[in-house]
Amino acid sequence: MENKPVILIVNDDGYEAKGLKAMVEIAKDFGEVYVVTPDSSRSGMSHAITIGTPLRLRKYHQEEGVEYWRTNGTPVDCVKLGQRVLLKDRKIDLVLSGINHGSNSSASVIYSGTMAGAIEASFEYPAIGISLLDYAPDADFTAAIHFGKIIVEKVLKEGLPEHVCLNVNVPVLPIEQIKGIKITRQTNGYWEEEFVEQSDPYGGKCYWLSGHLVDIDHKEDSCQWALDNGYISVQPVQYDLTAYSALNNIKYLEDEFKR
Amino acid sequence: MENKPVILIVNDDGYEAKGLKAMVEIAKDFGEVYVVTPDSSRSGMSHAITIGTPLRLRKYHQEEGVEYWRTNGTPVDCVKLGQRVLLKDRKIDLVLSGINHGSNSSASVIYSGTMAGAIEASFEYPAIGISLLDYAPDADFTAAIHFGKIIVEKVLKEGLPEHVCLNVNVPVLPIEQIKGIKITRQTNGYWEEEFVEQSDPYGGKCYWLSGHLVDIDHKEDSCQWALDNGYISVQPVQYDLTAYSALNNIKYLEDEFKR
Numbered sequence: 346m347e348n349k350p351v352i353l354i355v356n357d358d359g360y361e362a363k364g365l366k367a368m369v370e371i372a373k374d375f376g377e378v379y380v381v382t383p384d385s386s387r388s389g390m391s392h393a394i395t396i397g398t399p400l401r402l403r404k405y406h407q408e409e410g411v412e413y414w415r416t417n418g419t420p421v422d423c424v425k426l427g428q429r430v431l432l433k434d435r436k437i438d439l440v441l442s443g444i445n446h447g448s449n450s451s452a453s454v455i456y457s458g459t460m461a462g463a464i465e466a467s468f469e470y471p472a473i474g475i476s477l478l479d480y481a482p483d484a485d486f487t488a489a490i491h492f493g494k495i496i497v498e499k500v501l502k503e504g505l506p507e508h509v510c511l512n513v514n515v516p517v518l519p520i521e522q523i524k525g526i527k528i529t530r531q532t533n534g535y536w537e538e539e540f541v542e543q544s545d546p547y548g549g550k551c552y553w554l555s556g557h558l559v560d561i562d563h564k565e566d567s568c569q570w571a572l573d574n575g576y577i578s579v580q581p582v583q584y585d586l587t588a589y590s591a592l593n594n595i596k597y598l599e600d601e602f603k604r
Numbered sequence: 605m606e607n608k609p610v611i612l613i614v615n616d617d618g619y620e621a622k623g624l625k626a627m628v629e630i631a632k633d634f635g636e637v638y639v640v641t642p643d644s645s646r647s648g649m650s651h652a653i654t655i656g657t658p659l660r661l662r663k664y665h666q667e668e669g670v671e672y673w674r675t676n677g678t679p680v681d682c683v684k685l686g687q688r689v690l691l692k693d694r695k696i697d698l699v700l701s702g703i704n705h706g707s708n709s710s711a712s713v714i715y716s717g718t719m720a721g722a723i724e725a726s727f728e729y730p731a732i733g734i735s736l737l738d739y740a741p742d743a744d745f746t747a748a749i750h751f752g753k754i755i756v757e758k759v760l761k762e763g764l765p766e767h768v769c770l771n772v773n774v775p776v777l778p779i780e781q782i783k784g785i786k787i788t789r790q791t792n793g794y795w796e797e798e799f800v801e802q803s804d805p806y807g808g809k810c811y812w813l814s815g816h817l818v819d820i821d822h823k824e825d826s827c828q829w830a831l832d833n834g835y836i837s838v839q840p841v842q843y844d845l846t847a848y849s850a851l852n853n854i855k856y857l858e859d860e861f862k863r
Contacts, residue, residue, distance in 0.1 A: 388655055389652060389653045389654070389655045390650075390652045391649075391650040391651035391652045391653075391680075391720070392650035392651060392714050392715055393648060393649045393650045393652040393715075394648045394650075394715055394813060395648070395813060396647055396648045396813060399802065399804070399810035399811060399812050400799075400810060400811045400812070400813065401808070401809075401810055401811075402809075402811065421650075421715075422813065425797050425799075425813065426799070426811065428797075429797045429798075429799050430799055430801075430811060452727070452843070454845055455651050455723070455724075455843055455845070456651055456652075456653055456680075461650070464714070464845075465714075468711070468794040469794075496857060499856060499857055500857075503856050505850075505853075505854065506847070506849070506850040506853045506854070508847075509847040509850045509853075509854075511854070512845075525858075526857055526858055527858060528851055528854055528855060528857065528858050530844075530846040530848065530851065531844045531845060531846045533844075535727045535728075538684050538687075538688045539688075540659075540684075540685070540688050540689055542689075543658065545658070549660070550660075550661075551658035551659060551660055552658060552659045552660075552661065552685065552689060553658050553659075554653060554654060554655060554659065554681065554684065579854065579857055579858075580845075580846060581846065581847040581850035581851060581853075581854055582845045582846065582847055583845060583846075583847035583850070584711070584714050584845075585789075585790045585792075586713055586714070586723075586771075586790060586839075586841045586842060586843075586845075587789040587790045587839060587840065587841065587842075588765070588767075588768040588840040588841055588842035589789065590765070591764075591765040591768045591840035591842070592787055592789065592840060594764075594765045594768075594840075595764065595765070595768075595770070595787055595838065595840055596787060597758060597762050598755060598758055598759075598785055598787065598838055599784075599785055599786060599787050599838075
């Protein structure tokens, strides 16, 4: 046990999600596993952190090689609690986030709690977020587990570039119909919102956020193309948001103020 | 009025923040202004959206050229409600977010509700997030307003590269001591968490998230260097999270599965 990698698992669908069990299934072959998850669904929480409210951290289950903890925090809080409280005296070798129920391709990566967990971890550790393109609570994770194991084994052996995590998306296909894996970039696209307007029982107006992803890319190196064509998409993701290509285009602002 | 630019203002400190009044002060000289803000502080909410709970949108004030609306949503919800509900039949010319009470330099940009508002807007519009390096509720926004006006005027005239917004941070200095403006990139750094452990009145353990920013960069083109040396920092920011430099380094994953 002593020499096994230490693997921290977080998610955004909460401690009861089937996708979490699937991720434990992937991880437990490779190391000593610690699960820290929200106590309910935190989808769409992105990189939110909990400020001004105390966090709880409670162990709710244990099995051979796996400890399960849950918290009232966000997915990013789960990473921070895992590294700074639960495993503060241990070296973490890998952080896994998910398996998410639903796609995190294209612009979805921005809103995703699953990917925020992986991105937060990538400040210090190799990290992988995995998502299956099926929102159903009883989704079939067989292919995601199969390919997840292969990817985790490779990453534990080869490592990842510093401060880079992986956004892995798995199409809803049986293992034998998946054509392979493609390294991809984020699809150029956006969420087109459709607010559904309703009246509450007291006559007040309210709006339910709804919508769909619009792909304006369609190129072969984009994540959405890979998924639409039967591949698993692996997008390397970074937390440096600088638009480097724009640095020279906005120099007009600098000139204005030179002293 | 007809030909004036339409400007949408959002923030994450809520509708009562002094920084919001400062942003209105900047914007009202340039256009027809619509304010959509959270009904309380939403700091650290990042790019979170509200799923599964209906959103409210209520007008709470009006003055010449400025309409004020508030919602139970996040900063990103404010942008979506502004564009898809309040201004659905209008063309938005510019989205402003802030002025934030507190820095959004370095890794803070990831957690920031203020910058998430600007990033969300940048899918469709030119957008600027402005932050003052002072968390105090009664912070002095004089210099931020002064330079904010100059930046907004320039951006309205020159525009921004597509899908790029600005992360403007203003040091706590009087106008005449600010050395100028620098176009910067995100400082290489991270938040070092310190969870403060306490017992609740019932004997349960809880953890308060605290911490400080660690700068491991110190180079002259980084945002933190600019701020530490008396400059206003303007970082161009994009929502494409792809780590392009890593695309070739992880090809080993693709090879594994070629069919």
